[in-house]
Amino acid sequence: MKALIYDGKVHLDKKHPVPERKPLEALIRVLKAGICRTDLEIIRGYLDFRGILGHEFVGEVKESPDPDLIGKRVVGEINVSCGKCIYCLQGLASHCKNRSVLGIKNKNGAFAEYVTLPIENIHPIPDSITDEEAIFVEPLAAALQILDQVHIRPCDEVIILGEGKLGLLCAQVINMTGAQVLTVGKYPEKLEILRKRGLRTCFIDELDREKARIVVECTGSPSGLREAFKLVHPRGTIVLKSTYAERSKIDLSPIVINEINIVGSRCGNFSAAIRLLENKKIDVISLITSRFPLERALEALQTAEEKRSLKVILDTTDS
Protein backbone atom coordinates (compact mmCIF):
# COMPACT_ATOMS: atom_id res chain seq x y z
CA MET A 1 0.00 0.00 0.00
CA LYS A 2 0.99 3.67 -0.22
CA ALA A 3 2.02 5.24 3.07
CA LEU A 4 3.57 8.55 4.10
CA ILE A 5 6.55 7.78 6.33
CA TYR A 6 8.65 9.91 8.65
CA ASP A 7 11.96 8.26 9.54
CA GLY A 8 14.07 11.38 9.98
CA LYS A 9 12.81 12.61 6.63
CA VAL A 10 9.40 12.40 5.02
CA HIS A 11 8.77 10.19 2.02
CA LEU A 12 5.98 8.31 0.29
CA ASP A 13 6.49 4.56 0.39
CA LYS A 14 4.50 3.00 -2.47
CA LYS A 15 5.09 -0.58 -1.43
CA HIS A 16 4.48 -0.51 2.30
CA PRO A 17 3.02 -3.77 3.63
CA VAL A 18 -0.67 -3.63 4.57
CA PRO A 19 -0.70 -3.76 8.41
CA GLU A 20 -1.81 -6.96 10.11
CA ARG A 21 -4.46 -6.43 12.72
CA LYS A 22 -4.03 -7.82 16.27
CA PRO A 23 -6.88 -10.00 17.64
CA LEU A 24 -8.85 -7.09 19.17
CA GLU A 25 -8.08 -4.65 16.37
CA ALA A 26 -9.95 -3.73 13.23
CA LEU A 27 -8.31 -3.27 9.85
CA ILE A 28 -9.62 -0.06 8.32
CA ARG A 29 -9.43 1.12 4.73
CA VAL A 30 -8.64 4.82 5.10
CA LEU A 31 -10.93 7.03 2.97
CA LYS A 32 -9.70 10.50 3.83
CA ALA A 33 -7.26 11.95 6.34
CA GLY A 34 -6.50 15.46 7.62
CA ILE A 35 -3.12 17.08 8.17
CA CYS A 36 -2.76 18.50 11.69
CA ARG A 37 -0.17 20.93 12.99
CA THR A 38 1.16 18.10 15.16
CA ASP A 39 2.11 16.21 11.96
CA LEU A 40 4.16 19.22 10.85
CA GLU A 41 5.79 19.48 14.30
CA ILE A 42 6.69 15.76 14.21
CA ILE A 43 8.55 16.42 10.97
CA ARG A 44 10.50 19.09 12.90
CA GLY A 45 11.50 16.49 15.48
CA TYR A 46 8.67 16.81 18.00
CA LEU A 47 8.24 13.66 20.13
CA ASP A 48 10.80 11.65 18.14
CA PHE A 49 8.19 9.68 16.24
CA ARG A 50 9.18 7.27 13.47
CA GLY A 51 6.63 5.58 11.22
CA ILE A 52 3.51 6.34 9.18
CA LEU A 53 2.21 9.82 9.98
CA GLY A 54 -1.39 10.92 10.48
CA HIS A 55 -4.06 10.66 13.16
CA GLU A 56 -7.13 12.42 11.75
CA PHE A 57 -9.02 10.09 9.42
CA VAL A 58 -12.26 8.50 8.36
CA GLY A 59 -12.27 4.97 6.96
CA GLU A 60 -14.26 1.83 6.32
CA VAL A 61 -13.81 -1.30 8.46
CA LYS A 62 -12.57 -4.23 6.38
CA GLU A 63 -11.75 -6.79 9.08
CA SER A 64 -12.89 -6.84 12.69
CA PRO A 65 -13.40 -9.28 15.57
CA ASP A 66 -16.82 -7.61 15.96
CA PRO A 67 -18.65 -8.51 12.73
CA ASP A 68 -21.13 -5.64 13.23
CA LEU A 69 -18.34 -3.18 12.48
CA ILE A 70 -17.43 -4.64 9.09
CA GLY A 71 -18.39 -2.28 6.28
CA LYS A 72 -19.09 0.59 8.71
CA ARG A 73 -17.71 4.05 8.13
CA VAL A 74 -15.73 4.95 11.25
CA VAL A 75 -13.35 7.35 12.97
CA GLY A 76 -10.92 6.31 15.69
CA GLU A 77 -9.67 7.63 19.02
CA ILE A 78 -5.95 8.06 18.75
CA ASN A 79 -4.76 6.93 22.21
CA VAL A 80 -4.30 3.15 22.40
CA SER A 81 -4.33 2.38 26.13
CA CYS A 82 -3.47 -0.73 28.17
CA GLY A 83 -6.57 -0.78 30.36
CA LYS A 84 -4.49 -1.93 33.33
CA CYS A 85 -2.24 0.92 34.55
CA ILE A 86 -3.19 3.32 37.35
CA TYR A 87 -4.30 5.98 34.88
CA CYS A 88 -6.49 3.60 32.88
CA LEU A 89 -8.05 2.35 36.12
CA GLN A 90 -8.79 5.98 37.10
CA GLY A 91 -10.61 6.59 33.82
CA LEU A 92 -7.69 8.54 32.37
CA ALA A 93 -7.13 6.20 29.41
CA SER A 94 -5.83 9.06 27.25
CA HIS A 95 -3.01 9.35 29.82
CA CYS A 96 -2.28 5.60 29.92
CA LYS A 97 1.33 4.99 31.01
CA ASN A 98 1.80 2.39 28.29
CA ARG A 99 -0.15 4.11 25.55
CA SER A 100 0.73 4.33 21.93
CA VAL A 101 -0.76 7.16 19.91
CA LEU A 102 -1.84 6.85 16.30
CA GLY A 103 0.78 8.44 14.05
CA ILE A 104 2.36 10.16 17.08
CA LYS A 105 3.88 7.51 19.37
CA ASN A 106 4.78 3.85 18.64
CA LYS A 107 1.82 3.30 16.32
CA ASN A 108 1.64 3.69 12.57
CA GLY A 109 -0.79 6.39 11.50
CA ALA A 110 -3.48 6.99 8.92
CA PHE A 111 -1.68 8.70 6.00
CA ALA A 112 -1.84 5.33 4.26
CA GLU A 113 -4.35 3.12 2.50
CA TYR A 114 -4.91 0.99 5.59
CA VAL A 115 -4.64 1.48 9.34
CA THR A 116 -5.35 -0.72 12.38
CA LEU A 117 -6.93 0.31 15.68
CA PRO A 118 -8.40 -1.55 18.67
CA ILE A 119 -12.15 -1.88 18.18
CA GLU A 120 -12.72 -0.06 21.50
CA ASN A 121 -11.21 3.04 19.87
CA ILE A 122 -13.62 2.97 16.95
CA HIS A 123 -16.74 5.14 16.54
CA PRO A 124 -19.17 4.56 13.67
CA ILE A 125 -20.15 7.73 11.83
CA PRO A 126 -23.82 8.49 11.05
CA ASP A 127 -24.74 8.87 7.35
CA SER A 128 -25.60 12.55 7.85
CA ILE A 129 -21.91 13.33 8.44
CA THR A 130 -19.84 13.47 5.25
CA ASP A 131 -16.33 11.99 4.98
CA GLU A 132 -14.78 15.44 5.05
CA GLU A 133 -16.75 16.43 8.13
CA ALA A 134 -15.83 13.16 9.85
CA ILE A 135 -12.12 14.02 9.62
CA PHE A 136 -12.84 16.85 12.05
CA VAL A 137 -14.14 14.57 14.82
CA GLU A 138 -10.67 14.28 16.37
CA PRO A 139 -9.75 18.00 16.36
CA LEU A 140 -13.29 19.01 17.35
CA ALA A 141 -13.08 16.60 20.31
CA ALA A 142 -9.78 18.29 21.25
CA ALA A 143 -11.53 21.68 21.20
CA LEU A 144 -14.43 20.32 23.28
CA GLN A 145 -11.94 19.10 25.87
CA ILE A 146 -11.61 22.74 27.00
CA LEU A 147 -15.24 22.70 28.17
CA ASP A 148 -14.58 19.46 30.06
CA GLN A 149 -11.69 21.08 31.92
CA VAL A 150 -12.70 24.71 32.47
CA HIS A 151 -16.07 26.04 33.55
CA ILE A 152 -16.84 28.83 31.10
CA ARG A 153 -19.88 30.92 32.01
CA PRO A 154 -22.19 33.08 29.88
CA CYS A 155 -20.88 36.15 31.73
CA ASP A 156 -17.26 35.38 30.81
CA GLU A 157 -15.10 37.10 28.24
CA VAL A 158 -12.84 34.66 26.40
CA ILE A 159 -9.99 35.56 24.07
CA ILE A 160 -8.88 32.95 21.53
CA LEU A 161 -5.30 33.53 20.43
CA GLY A 162 -4.68 32.13 16.98
CA GLU A 163 -7.04 31.60 14.06
CA GLY A 164 -5.61 28.33 12.78
CA LYS A 165 -7.68 25.18 12.47
CA LEU A 166 -7.78 24.56 16.20
CA GLY A 167 -8.45 28.23 17.04
CA LEU A 168 -11.45 28.34 14.69
CA LEU A 169 -12.85 25.17 16.27
CA CYS A 170 -12.19 26.41 19.82
CA ALA A 171 -13.91 29.73 19.07
CA GLN A 172 -17.05 27.97 17.81
CA VAL A 173 -17.08 25.51 20.70
CA ILE A 174 -16.62 28.17 23.37
CA ASN A 175 -19.25 30.33 21.67
CA MET A 176 -21.76 27.57 22.55
CA THR A 177 -21.38 28.51 26.25
CA GLY A 178 -22.87 31.97 25.73
CA ALA A 179 -19.60 33.61 26.74
CA GLN A 180 -18.36 36.65 24.81
CA VAL A 181 -15.69 35.23 22.52
CA LEU A 182 -13.07 37.35 20.77
CA THR A 183 -10.71 35.60 18.36
CA VAL A 184 -7.44 37.36 17.68
CA GLY A 185 -5.47 36.62 14.54
CA LYS A 186 -3.55 37.90 11.54
CA TYR A 187 -5.32 36.58 8.43
CA PRO A 188 -8.58 38.31 7.38
CA GLU A 189 -9.78 35.36 5.28
CA LYS A 190 -9.48 33.01 8.27
CA LEU A 191 -11.15 35.38 10.71
CA GLU A 192 -13.93 35.87 8.11
CA ILE A 193 -15.04 32.25 8.75
CA LEU A 194 -15.95 33.25 12.30
CA ARG A 195 -17.35 36.67 11.41
CA LYS A 196 -19.80 34.99 9.01
CA ARG A 197 -21.11 33.06 12.00
CA GLY A 198 -21.50 36.24 14.06
CA LEU A 199 -18.38 35.80 16.19
CA ARG A 200 -16.19 38.77 17.14
CA THR A 201 -12.67 38.84 15.73
CA CYS A 202 -9.85 41.34 15.61
CA PHE A 203 -6.28 41.67 14.47
CA ILE A 204 -3.61 41.37 17.12
CA ASP A 205 -2.52 45.01 16.67
CA GLU A 206 -6.11 46.23 17.05
CA LEU A 207 -6.40 44.65 20.47
CA ASP A 208 -6.65 47.74 22.66
CA ARG A 209 -5.54 46.51 26.09
CA GLU A 210 -8.61 44.30 26.22
CA LYS A 211 -8.25 41.54 28.79
CA ALA A 212 -10.25 38.43 29.56
CA ARG A 213 -10.74 35.99 32.43
CA ILE A 214 -10.00 33.14 30.04
CA VAL A 215 -7.46 33.09 27.20
CA VAL A 216 -7.13 30.07 24.92
CA GLU A 217 -3.66 29.78 23.39
CA CYS A 218 -3.90 28.10 19.97
CA THR A 219 -1.19 29.93 18.05
CA GLY A 220 1.12 26.93 17.83
CA SER A 221 4.01 29.24 18.64
CA PRO A 222 5.96 29.80 21.88
CA SER A 223 5.26 33.53 21.60
CA GLY A 224 1.57 32.78 22.09
CA LEU A 225 2.03 32.12 25.80
CA ARG A 226 3.86 35.42 26.28
CA GLU A 227 0.95 37.17 24.55
CA ALA A 228 -1.53 35.24 26.71
CA PHE A 229 0.21 36.50 29.88
CA LYS A 230 -0.56 40.07 28.74
CA LEU A 231 -4.19 39.35 27.88
CA VAL A 232 -5.38 37.39 30.90
CA HIS A 233 -6.76 39.06 34.02
CA PRO A 234 -5.06 38.34 37.36
CA ARG A 235 -6.42 35.03 38.73
CA GLY A 236 -7.57 34.24 35.19
CA THR A 237 -7.04 31.03 33.24
CA ILE A 238 -4.90 30.36 30.19
CA VAL A 239 -5.83 27.20 28.31
CA LEU A 240 -2.76 25.89 26.53
CA LYS A 241 -3.55 23.87 23.40
CA SER A 242 -0.34 24.35 21.40
CA THR A 243 2.49 21.86 21.38
CA TYR A 244 5.67 22.46 19.42
CA ALA A 245 9.15 21.07 18.99
CA GLU A 246 10.79 24.38 19.83
CA ARG A 247 11.94 25.22 23.36
CA SER A 248 11.28 28.74 24.34
CA LYS A 249 13.01 31.12 26.69
CA ILE A 250 10.19 32.55 28.68
CA ASP A 251 9.75 34.67 31.79
CA LEU A 252 7.38 32.65 33.94
CA SER A 253 7.09 35.20 36.76
CA PRO A 254 3.72 36.58 35.49
CA ILE A 255 2.18 33.20 36.43
CA VAL A 256 3.06 33.82 40.08
CA ILE A 257 2.67 37.60 40.20
CA ASN A 258 -0.77 37.54 38.57
CA GLU A 259 -1.70 34.18 40.11
CA ILE A 260 -2.59 32.81 36.70
CA ASN A 261 -3.97 29.33 36.22
CA ILE A 262 -2.58 27.47 33.18
CA VAL A 263 -4.51 24.45 32.01
CA GLY A 264 -2.94 22.10 29.49
CA SER A 265 -5.55 20.57 27.22
CA ARG A 266 -5.18 17.76 24.71
CA CYS A 267 -7.59 15.08 23.40
CA GLY A 268 -11.30 14.99 24.02
CA ASN A 269 -14.52 13.04 23.81
CA PHE A 270 -15.39 11.67 20.36
CA SER A 271 -19.07 10.96 21.07
CA ALA A 272 -19.83 14.61 21.84
CA ALA A 273 -17.92 15.73 18.74
CA ILE A 274 -19.86 13.32 16.51
CA ARG A 275 -23.17 14.52 18.00
CA LEU A 276 -22.30 18.19 17.41
CA LEU A 277 -21.30 17.48 13.80
CA GLU A 278 -24.53 15.53 13.31
CA ASN A 279 -26.52 18.50 14.65
CA LYS A 280 -24.56 20.87 12.37
CA LYS A 281 -23.62 23.03 15.37
CA ILE A 282 -20.05 23.54 14.19
CA ASP A 283 -18.93 24.62 10.73
CA VAL A 284 -15.93 22.53 9.75
CA ILE A 285 -16.21 22.49 5.95
CA SER A 286 -15.18 26.17 5.69
CA LEU A 287 -11.91 25.15 7.33
CA ILE A 288 -10.82 23.00 4.37
CA THR A 289 -8.48 24.92 2.08
CA SER A 290 -6.96 22.14 -0.09
CA ARG A 291 -7.40 18.54 -1.08
CA PHE A 292 -4.70 16.20 -2.44
CA PRO A 293 -4.54 12.52 -3.33
CA LEU A 294 -2.23 10.49 -1.05
CA GLU A 295 0.09 10.18 -4.08
CA ARG A 296 0.80 13.92 -3.72
CA ALA A 297 1.17 13.86 0.09
CA LEU A 298 4.52 15.67 0.10
CA GLU A 299 2.98 18.57 -1.82
CA ALA A 300 0.05 18.44 0.64
CA LEU A 301 2.45 18.81 3.59
CA GLN A 302 4.11 21.80 1.94
CA THR A 303 0.72 23.38 1.36
CA ALA A 304 -0.26 22.73 4.99
CA GLU A 305 2.87 24.64 6.06
CA GLU A 306 1.75 27.76 4.16
CA LYS A 307 0.43 30.45 6.43
CA ARG A 308 -2.77 30.93 4.41
CA SER A 309 -3.67 27.24 4.74
CA LEU A 310 -6.16 25.75 7.12
CA LYS A 311 -7.13 22.08 6.88
CA VAL A 312 -5.44 20.17 4.08
CA ILE A 313 -7.10 16.87 3.27
CA LEU A 314 -5.56 13.73 1.82
CA ASP A 315 -7.80 11.51 -0.25
CA THR A 316 -6.33 8.05 0.29
CA THR A 317 -8.57 6.35 -2.28
CA ASP A 318 -8.04 8.69 -5.24
CA SER A 319 -4.48 8.04 -6.31
Place this chain on the structure above:
Amino acid sequence: MKALIYDGKVHLDKKHPVPERKPLEALIRVLKAGICRTDLEIIRGYLDFRGILGHEFVGEVKESPDPDLIGKRVVGEINVSCGKCIYCLQGLASHCKNRSVLGIKNKNGAFAEYVTLPIENIHPIPDSITDEEAIFVEPLAAALQILDQVHIRPCDEVIILGEGKLGLLCAQVINMTGAQVLTVGKYPEKLEILRKRGLRTCFIDELDREKARIVVECTGSPSGLREAFKLVHPRGTIVLKSTYAERSKIDLSPIVINEINIVGSRCGNFSAAIRLLENKKIDVISLITSRFPLERALEALQTAEEKRSLKVILDTTDS
Protein backbone atom coordinates in the same frame (compact mmCIF):
# COMPACT_ATOMS: atom_id res chain seq x y z
CA MET B 1 17.53 56.94 60.01
CA LYS B 2 19.43 53.88 58.81
CA ALA B 3 18.01 52.21 55.69
CA LEU B 4 19.17 49.45 53.36
CA ILE B 5 18.90 50.78 49.82
CA TYR B 6 19.00 49.10 46.41
CA ASP B 7 19.65 51.57 43.60
CA GLY B 8 21.48 49.26 41.21
CA LYS B 9 23.73 48.25 44.09
CA VAL B 10 22.98 47.62 47.75
CA HIS B 11 24.21 49.94 50.45
CA LEU B 12 23.34 51.07 53.95
CA ASP B 13 22.34 54.73 54.08
CA LYS B 14 22.90 55.99 57.62
CA LYS B 15 21.26 59.36 57.09
CA HIS B 16 18.12 58.50 55.19
CA PRO B 17 15.23 60.86 55.99
CA VAL B 18 12.49 59.36 58.17
CA PRO B 19 9.51 58.87 55.81
CA GLU B 20 6.56 61.23 56.10
CA ARG B 21 3.26 59.46 56.40
CA LYS B 22 0.35 60.33 54.06
CA PRO B 23 -3.01 61.23 55.72
CA LEU B 24 -4.33 57.65 55.81
CA GLU B 25 -0.98 56.07 56.60
CA ALA B 26 0.67 55.11 59.86
CA LEU B 27 4.31 55.74 60.65
CA ILE B 28 5.77 52.59 62.10
CA ARG B 29 9.00 52.12 64.03
CA VAL B 30 10.36 48.86 62.62
CA LEU B 31 11.41 46.40 65.35
CA LYS B 32 12.57 43.42 63.35
CA ALA B 33 12.51 42.46 59.68
CA GLY B 34 13.08 39.22 57.76
CA ILE B 35 15.08 38.70 54.57
CA CYS B 36 13.07 36.93 51.89
CA ARG B 37 14.32 35.29 48.71
CA THR B 38 12.49 38.02 46.78
CA ASP B 39 14.85 40.60 48.35
CA LEU B 40 17.82 38.63 47.01
CA GLU B 41 16.19 38.35 43.57
CA ILE B 42 15.56 42.12 43.51
CA ILE B 43 19.29 42.64 44.03
CA ARG B 44 19.79 40.46 40.91
CA GLY B 45 17.52 42.79 38.94
CA TYR B 46 14.13 41.18 39.47
CA LEU B 47 11.24 43.65 38.96
CA ASP B 48 13.54 46.67 38.55
CA PHE B 49 12.89 47.96 42.05
CA ARG B 50 14.77 50.97 43.40
CA GLY B 51 14.50 52.08 47.01
CA ILE B 52 14.55 50.70 50.56
CA LEU B 53 14.36 46.89 50.51
CA GLY B 54 12.30 44.63 52.77
CA HIS B 55 8.68 43.59 53.16
CA GLU B 56 8.60 41.18 56.13
CA PHE B 57 8.56 43.11 59.39
CA VAL B 58 7.04 43.74 62.77
CA GLY B 59 6.94 47.24 64.20
CA GLU B 60 5.30 49.66 66.61
CA VAL B 61 2.93 52.36 65.41
CA LYS B 62 4.24 55.82 66.22
CA GLU B 63 1.82 58.06 64.30
CA SER B 64 -1.58 57.15 62.92
CA PRO B 65 -4.86 58.81 61.87
CA ASP B 66 -6.52 56.07 63.97
CA PRO B 67 -5.38 56.85 67.52
CA ASP B 68 -6.22 53.29 68.66
CA LEU B 69 -3.28 52.01 66.63
CA ILE B 70 -0.66 54.21 68.28
CA GLY B 71 1.70 52.16 70.42
CA LYS B 72 0.39 48.86 68.98
CA ARG B 73 2.73 46.16 67.75
CA VAL B 74 1.76 45.47 64.14
CA VAL B 75 2.55 43.73 60.90
CA GLY B 76 1.51 45.06 57.48
CA GLU B 77 0.09 43.67 54.25
CA ILE B 78 2.52 44.54 51.50
CA ASN B 79 0.20 45.40 48.60
CA VAL B 80 -0.92 49.04 48.72
CA SER B 81 -4.02 49.18 46.53
CA CYS B 82 -6.08 52.03 45.07
CA GLY B 83 -9.53 50.73 46.07
CA LYS B 84 -10.97 51.99 42.80
CA CYS B 85 -9.73 49.88 39.87
CA ILE B 86 -11.63 46.87 38.47
CA TYR B 87 -9.51 44.44 40.46
CA CYS B 88 -9.98 46.26 43.77
CA LEU B 89 -13.73 46.42 43.10
CA GLN B 90 -13.74 42.66 42.49
CA GLY B 91 -12.06 42.03 45.84
CA LEU B 92 -8.69 41.37 44.22
CA ALA B 93 -6.86 44.18 46.01
CA SER B 94 -3.58 42.28 45.93
CA HIS B 95 -3.83 42.51 42.12
CA CYS B 96 -4.72 46.24 42.08
CA LYS B 97 -3.74 47.78 38.75
CA ASN B 98 -2.23 50.78 40.49
CA ARG B 99 -0.69 49.00 43.43
CA SER B 100 2.64 49.65 44.99
CA VAL B 101 4.25 46.86 46.96
CA LEU B 102 6.31 47.37 50.10
CA GLY B 103 10.00 47.08 49.26
CA ILE B 104 9.14 45.50 45.88
CA LYS B 105 7.39 48.10 43.72
CA ASN B 106 7.26 51.90 44.06
CA LYS B 107 7.19 51.86 47.85
CA ASN B 108 10.07 52.02 50.29
CA GLY B 109 10.40 48.90 52.38
CA ALA B 110 11.04 47.88 55.96
CA PHE B 111 14.82 47.34 56.15
CA ALA B 112 14.97 50.70 57.91
CA GLU B 113 14.20 52.24 61.25
CA TYR B 114 10.83 53.55 60.06
CA VAL B 115 8.29 52.57 57.43
CA THR B 116 4.88 53.92 56.41
CA LEU B 117 1.81 51.93 55.38
CA PRO B 118 -1.89 52.71 54.92
CA ILE B 119 -3.73 51.88 58.14
CA GLU B 120 -5.99 49.47 56.21
CA ASN B 121 -2.89 47.33 55.61
CA ILE B 122 -2.04 47.08 59.29
CA HIS B 123 -2.79 44.13 61.58
CA PRO B 124 -2.15 44.34 65.33
CA ILE B 125 -0.27 41.36 66.75
CA PRO B 126 -1.48 39.60 69.91
CA ASP B 127 0.95 39.55 72.86
CA SER B 128 1.28 35.76 72.63
CA ILE B 129 3.15 36.12 69.32
CA THR B 130 6.79 37.17 69.71
CA ASP B 131 8.47 39.72 67.45
CA GLU B 132 10.40 37.00 65.68
CA GLU B 133 7.28 34.92 65.10
CA ALA B 134 5.42 38.00 63.82
CA ILE B 135 7.95 38.44 61.02
CA PHE B 136 6.61 35.18 59.59
CA VAL B 137 3.04 36.44 59.20
CA GLU B 138 3.71 37.59 55.63
CA PRO B 139 5.44 34.40 54.35
CA LEU B 140 3.02 32.17 56.27
CA ALA B 141 0.11 34.01 54.63
CA ALA B 142 1.78 33.35 51.26
CA ALA B 143 1.94 29.62 52.08
CA LEU B 144 -1.71 29.64 53.21
CA GLN B 145 -2.69 31.17 49.88
CA ILE B 146 -2.18 27.68 48.35
CA LEU B 147 -5.11 26.37 50.39
CA ASP B 148 -7.22 29.31 49.21
CA GLN B 149 -6.52 28.42 45.59
CA VAL B 150 -6.33 24.63 45.44
CA HIS B 151 -8.62 22.14 47.13
CA ILE B 152 -6.27 19.67 48.84
CA ARG B 153 -8.00 16.61 50.25
CA PRO B 154 -6.97 14.18 53.02
CA CYS B 155 -6.65 11.43 50.38
CA ASP B 156 -4.17 13.47 48.30
CA GLU B 157 -0.44 12.97 48.00
CA VAL B 158 1.42 16.27 47.80
CA ILE B 159 5.10 16.71 46.95
CA ILE B 160 6.81 19.91 48.10
CA LEU B 161 9.84 20.69 45.98
CA GLY B 162 12.36 22.76 47.89
CA GLU B 163 13.11 22.97 51.60
CA GLY B 164 13.82 26.68 51.80
CA LYS B 165 11.89 29.00 54.09
CA LEU B 166 8.78 28.93 51.92
CA GLY B 167 8.95 25.18 51.33
CA LEU B 168 9.10 24.50 55.07
CA LEU B 169 6.09 26.73 55.66
CA CYS B 170 4.15 25.23 52.72
CA ALA B 171 4.83 21.69 54.00
CA GLN B 172 3.47 22.53 57.45
CA VAL B 173 0.46 24.35 56.05
CA ILE B 174 -0.47 21.59 53.61
CA ASN B 175 0.05 19.01 56.34
CA MET B 176 -2.93 20.62 58.13
CA THR B 177 -5.23 19.29 55.38
CA GLY B 178 -4.54 15.66 56.32
CA ALA B 179 -2.95 15.02 52.91
CA GLN B 180 0.20 12.89 52.72
CA VAL B 181 2.98 15.43 52.33
CA LEU B 182 6.47 14.58 51.09
CA THR B 183 9.07 17.35 51.07
CA VAL B 184 11.98 16.87 48.72
CA GLY B 185 15.23 18.69 49.32
CA LYS B 186 19.01 18.61 49.54
CA TYR B 187 19.95 19.76 53.04
CA PRO B 188 19.51 17.27 55.93
CA GLU B 189 19.48 19.97 58.62
CA LYS B 190 16.63 21.79 56.88
CA LEU B 191 14.60 18.63 56.25
CA GLU B 192 15.17 17.72 59.92
CA ILE B 193 12.89 20.63 60.94
CA LEU B 194 10.00 18.84 59.24
CA ARG B 195 11.00 15.34 60.36
CA LYS B 196 10.91 16.51 63.98
CA ARG B 197 7.28 17.40 63.41
CA GLY B 198 6.51 13.99 61.91
CA LEU B 199 6.49 15.06 58.26
CA ARG B 200 7.95 12.85 55.53
CA THR B 201 11.01 14.12 53.72
CA CYS B 202 13.51 12.72 51.25
CA PHE B 203 16.48 13.76 49.18
CA ILE B 204 15.86 14.46 45.53
CA ASP B 205 17.99 11.48 44.44
CA GLU B 206 16.06 9.13 46.74
CA LEU B 207 12.79 9.95 45.05
CA ASP B 208 11.98 6.64 43.39
CA ARG B 209 9.56 7.56 40.59
CA GLU B 210 7.04 8.64 43.20
CA LYS B 211 4.39 10.93 41.73
CA ALA B 212 1.68 13.07 43.26
CA ARG B 213 -1.55 14.74 42.19
CA ILE B 214 -0.25 18.02 43.59
CA VAL B 215 3.32 19.33 43.44
CA VAL B 216 4.26 22.62 45.09
CA GLU B 217 7.27 24.25 43.46
CA CYS B 218 9.20 26.30 46.05
CA THR B 219 12.79 25.76 44.89
CA GLY B 220 13.29 29.32 43.75
CA SER B 221 15.02 27.97 40.67
CA PRO B 222 13.83 27.56 37.06
CA SER B 223 14.86 23.90 37.17
CA GLY B 224 12.19 23.33 39.80
CA LEU B 225 9.40 23.51 37.23
CA ARG B 226 11.11 20.93 35.02
CA GLU B 227 11.37 18.64 38.05
CA ALA B 228 7.71 19.29 38.89
CA PHE B 229 6.69 18.19 35.37
CA LYS B 230 8.26 14.79 36.11
CA LEU B 231 6.66 14.43 39.54
CA VAL B 232 3.07 15.39 38.85
CA HIS B 233 0.44 12.91 37.69
CA PRO B 234 -1.40 13.59 34.41
CA ARG B 235 -4.28 16.03 35.10
CA GLY B 236 -2.47 16.95 38.32
CA THR B 237 -1.71 20.42 39.66
CA ILE B 238 1.60 22.22 40.04
CA VAL B 239 1.48 25.17 42.43
CA LEU B 240 4.13 27.66 41.41
CA LYS B 241 5.42 29.81 44.30
CA SER B 242 8.90 30.71 43.02
CA THR B 243 9.71 33.94 41.27
CA TYR B 244 13.17 34.72 39.99
CA ALA B 245 15.00 37.19 37.81
CA GLU B 246 16.37 34.51 35.51
CA ARG B 247 14.58 33.53 32.29
CA SER B 248 14.61 29.88 31.62
CA LYS B 249 14.54 27.83 28.45
CA ILE B 250 11.90 25.28 29.13
CA ASP B 251 9.97 22.66 27.17
CA LEU B 252 6.35 23.46 27.95
CA SER B 253 4.85 20.54 26.01
CA PRO B 254 4.39 18.36 29.17
CA ILE B 255 1.72 20.86 30.28
CA VAL B 256 -0.38 20.00 27.22
CA ILE B 257 0.54 16.32 26.84
CA ASN B 258 -0.17 15.53 30.50
CA GLU B 259 -2.95 18.12 30.78
CA ILE B 260 -1.29 19.66 33.81
CA ASN B 261 -2.81 22.53 35.72
CA ILE B 262 -0.32 25.19 36.84
CA VAL B 263 -1.49 27.58 39.54
CA GLY B 264 0.55 30.67 40.27
CA SER B 265 0.34 31.61 43.93
CA ARG B 266 1.55 34.77 45.67
CA CYS B 267 0.33 36.70 48.74
CA GLY B 268 -2.25 35.49 51.21
CA ASN B 269 -4.52 36.31 54.10
CA PHE B 270 -2.84 37.88 57.14
CA SER B 271 -5.67 37.23 59.61
CA ALA B 272 -5.49 33.46 59.14
CA ALA B 273 -1.70 33.51 59.44
CA ILE B 274 -1.86 35.50 62.70
CA ARG B 275 -4.45 33.08 64.10
CA LEU B 276 -2.33 30.03 63.25
CA LEU B 277 0.75 31.59 64.86
CA GLU B 278 -1.32 32.46 67.93
CA ASN B 279 -2.48 28.83 68.15
CA LYS B 280 1.12 27.60 67.73
CA LYS B 281 0.04 25.42 64.79
CA ILE B 282 3.11 26.28 62.71
CA ASP B 283 6.73 26.19 63.85
CA VAL B 284 8.47 29.25 62.50
CA ILE B 285 11.19 29.82 65.11
CA SER B 286 13.16 26.75 63.91
CA LEU B 287 13.42 28.49 60.54
CA ILE B 288 15.58 31.32 61.91
CA THR B 289 19.25 30.65 61.24
CA SER B 290 20.87 34.07 61.90
CA ARG B 291 20.21 37.46 63.42
CA PHE B 292 21.99 40.72 62.58
CA PRO B 293 21.58 44.35 63.58
CA LEU B 294 20.47 46.61 60.70
CA GLU B 295 23.97 48.15 60.89
CA ARG B 296 25.32 44.83 59.53
CA ALA B 297 22.60 44.39 56.88
CA LEU B 298 25.08 43.78 54.04
CA GLU B 299 26.60 40.89 55.96
CA ALA B 300 23.06 39.66 56.68
CA LEU B 301 22.27 39.64 52.93
CA GLN B 302 25.42 37.64 52.23
CA THR B 303 24.47 35.17 54.94
CA ALA B 304 20.95 34.87 53.52
CA GLU B 305 22.52 33.94 50.16
CA GLU B 306 24.32 30.97 51.71
CA LYS B 307 22.74 27.66 50.90
CA ARG B 308 22.64 26.51 54.51
CA SER B 309 20.68 29.60 55.58
CA LEU B 310 16.98 29.82 56.20
CA LYS B 311 15.44 32.96 57.67
CA VAL B 312 17.89 35.75 58.42
CA ILE B 313 16.53 38.41 60.73
CA LEU B 314 17.46 42.06 60.93
CA ASP B 315 17.08 43.75 64.29
CA THR B 316 16.36 47.36 63.37
CA THR B 317 16.51 48.65 66.96
CA ASP B 318 19.82 47.09 68.05
CA SER B 319 22.44 49.02 66.12
